[in-house]
Amino acid sequence: MSDAKETQKDLQSADRDGGNSQGAGPPTMSVAEMLAAARGEKADGQQSPKAAQSGPAESVATPALPKPVADRAAPAAAAGAQGTWRINLFETVPLLKRIMKLRSFQFLVVLPNVLVFYLFFAVALFGNPMGNQNLMIMIVWILWWFVLIVFLVPFGSRVWCTVCPLPFFGDWIQRRELVRVRPGKTGALKNEFHGGTRPWPKKLRNIWMQNIGFLAMALFSALLVTRPMASLFVFALMVAAATIFAMIWRLRAFCNYLCPISGFLSLYAMTATLELRHVDGDVCLKCKDKSCLTGSENGWACPWGVYVGKLDRNNYCGLCMECVKSCPSDNISLFLRPFGTDIHLKHYDEAWKAFIMLVLAMVYSITLLGPYGWVKDLANVTWTGNVVGFLLYSLCIILACLVVLPIFHLIAISAGRALAWKEKLSRKKLFIGYAYTLVPLGLFAWIAFSFPLLLVNGSYILQVVSDPFGWGWDLFGTAEVPWTPILPDIVPYIQTVIMMIGLLYAIVKGYEVARSLYQERQSALWSFAPTTVYLCILTSVFLVFFTG
Amino acid sequence: MPQQSFSELTAEEVLLLAIDVERSNGIRLRTFSELFVDYAPDAAKLFAEMADEEDEHGRLLEATYKRRFGEAQRTVTEDDVQEVIEAHDLDDGEHLVFDDMNLRRALQIILKAEHQAEAFYRQATRAASDPELEELFRQLAEFEDGHVQWIETRLETLRESA
């Protein structure tokens, strides 16, 4: 500390002496401009993707466009983090803000879901054991899955987490409140928390467990969609885990690190046309308490441990709206933005998530929709009793997700790296960076998989809502609706169009990633070329399965 | 008080603002220290040390103010000016989700804020038309430079030991 102490002494003596003027040169910038230049930030207070990637030490020296601070507060339609348009929904629809600010907001939207969820438990226990005659299977695995993939995630980010019933008891245990907030002090957090207050283990602060959880669930997908008791078991396990985690570890450790649904949501929420972000970056810089993260007397600390002041992607924001209430400066809003705005994966576990999700979209399409009876037999171990076949099937999927696709990816990025030899980037940077291309492609592959699922099985849904337990009821007069697949002949065409849109987005967004990694346009093009080819090949494989 | 531009402040107001900046940074850094104490203890320790340092500087500036202007009758806070002078901040929204805070990153975060503050005061020194203000800015720049040197030395030591 000696240097700093010396400076203090200097200041005191300089103060006493009156000091010497060392100023030189006329002023060429306004004070606001100097500050902006000194901060090396973009005008809206957010770092450019390049600055964000280059790390703090490099960004210190990065000059940037100066702009008067007064102009920085984002107007209703303003430039987003990547320089694209975005619309401040709280400003455009003030009623929405009022609703989100209600303390009871989340409770009111979760409660009906909790009730329906436990009704499903009853249906699984006492209803028809045949999957296509059971309300739980039809609503959860067909309708919910379809709505989640086709609408909620692409347009609402993690809005499912806003209404999710799984962490209900865990939150209740930690907060001892359903609606109100308890100001107080729990470590760095400014709320009174109960239940688990331990930090989640350092070594597990990643999403590998989520990856494995989702993969494990997928291996048993054939069982889950045909046996209500199997689904009941998995959901009961998830509720129990979410509750036990809340009793041991602080905040939403289950959601952050284990929930398999979160794995899906966190990855594909990056593409969503909705984001929760701060409005004015300078307000966050000046903010002393960081209440969005630490909580306040008006809102709970962020359950996901996210700091909105520097939030630049959707992955881990569960849209619970606590920060909207706790921010003392009213500096958080929901924004509409273009599809696929967040384009940066940050870690290997996220890259592998992209591999796993893409392969599983293919596996589901083959197993659940494809004409390959023998694959179905291998997956349906409880029907066929073919344990060896099932193990083989599982091994193939695991290898495809964890080894084969990553190797293809590595080959593509290595080829690109060699082609862009003028600007050498680390393999790691390219591997993780270009893995993002599998996010739009994967999402559209899931959408392509989900469409026929609903079109073919939709009539079963009509049946089970009228007769949820399979006890011969006919509540809405639809119990006897015959099984009617909708437009089965044009399904492959719909899937082809969807996959082509996915490919287009993957290429466009991948090129954006390339441009953010490389200084030279030429290098970016060369580097991304092999990945483009591999994306086309992947899409072709999907099309073969969908149309074959 | 409606937000003013920094360039409109008097010497007295600049000093009051500098006091508030130091105090506010003390609060921010202490919060960061508490946030990371469980899984990045060395970073947390650094944040705590820097918080003490900012508090100490705040007290020093208060003494300077007292000698020059007597007992402070009012305050000028960061919120009263449009610009951000020095605000320590995390550099990622997901630090607490992932295990990516460490001593080096904490030093870099602090260095960034100190650099910005120093650069700002140096620019302000050159821009000042009033000699009294110019001298005050120069002193404040020196003040921040002390921090910068100290952090850079620590980063260098860390690099060498790595």
Ligand code: SF4
């Ligand atoms: S992360 Fe999983 S358990 Fe948590 S709210 Fe989202 S879906 Fe529900």
Ligand code: SF4
């Ligand atoms: S509490 Fe509000 S102003 Fe403070 S850092 Fe968070 S979003 Fe920004």
Ligand code: SF4
């Ligand atoms: S950032 Fe805000 S909305 Fe998102 S999870 Fe945290 S508190 Fe909830």
